[in-house]
Amino acid sequence: GAVVSQHPSRVICKSGTSVKIECRSLDFQATTMFWYRQFPKQSLMLMATSNEGSKATYEQGVEKDKFLINHASLTLSTLTVTSAHPEDSSFYICSADEGGSGNTIYFGEGSWLTVV
Amino acid sequence: GEDVEQSLFLSVREGDSSVINCTYTDSSSTYLYWYKQEPGAGLQLLTYIFSNMDMKQDQRLTVLLNKKDKHLSLRIADTQTGDSAIYFCAESSSGGYNKLIFGAGTRLAVHP
Numbered sequence: 001g002a003v004v005s006q007h008p009s010r011v012i013c014k015s016g017t018s019v020k021i022e023c024r025s026l027d028f029q030a031t032t033m034f035w036y037r038q039f040p041k042q043s044l045m046l047m048a049t050s051n052e053g054s055k056a057t058y059e060q061g062v063e064k065d066k067f068l069i070n071h072a073s074l075t076l077s078t079l080t081v082t083s084a085h086p087e088d089s090s091f092y093i094c095s096a097d098e099g100g101s102g103n104t105i106y107f108g109e110g111s112w113l114t115v116v
Numbered sequence: 117g118e119d120v121e122q123s124l125f126l127s128v129r130e131g132d133s134s135v136i137n138c139t140y141t142d143s144s145s146t147y148l149y150w151y152k153q154e155p156g157a158g159l160q161l162l163t164y165i166f167s168n169m170d171m172k173q174d175q176r177l178t179v180l181l182n183k184k185d186k187h188l189s190l191r192i193a194d195t196q197t198g199d200s201a202i203y204f205c206a207e208s209s210s211g212g213y214n215k216l217i218f219g220a221g222t223r224l225a226v227h228p
Contacts (some may be wrong), residue, residue, distance in 0.1 A: 042221075043204065043218045043219060043220040043221055044159075044204070044216075046217070049215060095214075097214040104214075105161075105214050105216070107151075107159040109157065109158040110158040112156075
């Protein structure tokens with residue numbers, strides 16, 4: 001099946017700094033990618049829809065100025081956590097749609113962010 | 117709004133069948149999915165079902181969909197220790213079939 005890669009898989013950053021997480025579709029083009037967040041032992045919460053060439057659509061309650069999303073190409077979306085704080089520590093996972101229907105949504109392996 | 121609910125924990129004996137249940141609210145969901153997540157890992161798509169189907173079988177996995185009751189279940193036959201993981205039910209959002217709404221996840225524990 002199609003592959004979605006996230007980088008880095010784990011990152012530790014200091015409070016107040018920014019960190020960027022990349023989501024790449026390796027063998028297909030994705031006009032739409034999604035970013036989810038998962039707290040320990042909880043479900044995945046959709047943060048935003050990343051649209052190639054246009055602004056991301058954020059879910060209610062997600063601060064767009066804090067979680068910057070850029071979808072500069074058909075194979076890459078980035079999530080930047082700005083001025084990170086310990087409460088931003090979480091598992092961030094992206095998905096990309098290969099197109100078509102049904103089982104064409106592929107998830108990345110996720111990125112663990114720890115803010116110290 | 118859209119909501120997906122699952123029981124949080126299930127314990128079964130190795131070799132028995134496991135049944136994980138899920139209810140959802142959005143009757144317009146086109147697809148319903150089951151994902152598996154092992155500790156510290158990403159999501160693995162196990163199977164999905166189109167909303168006009170009642171049942172789908174794939175090797176040890178059987179998905180049943182009761183659209184009237186908005187109830188979805190995943191049956192794992194001959195459950196093995198390697199099946200121990202968290203299982204997430206997800207529905208495609210009315211905002212787009214590729215935008216998924218997840219349940220809280222069911223932790224499946226398989227014991228000898």
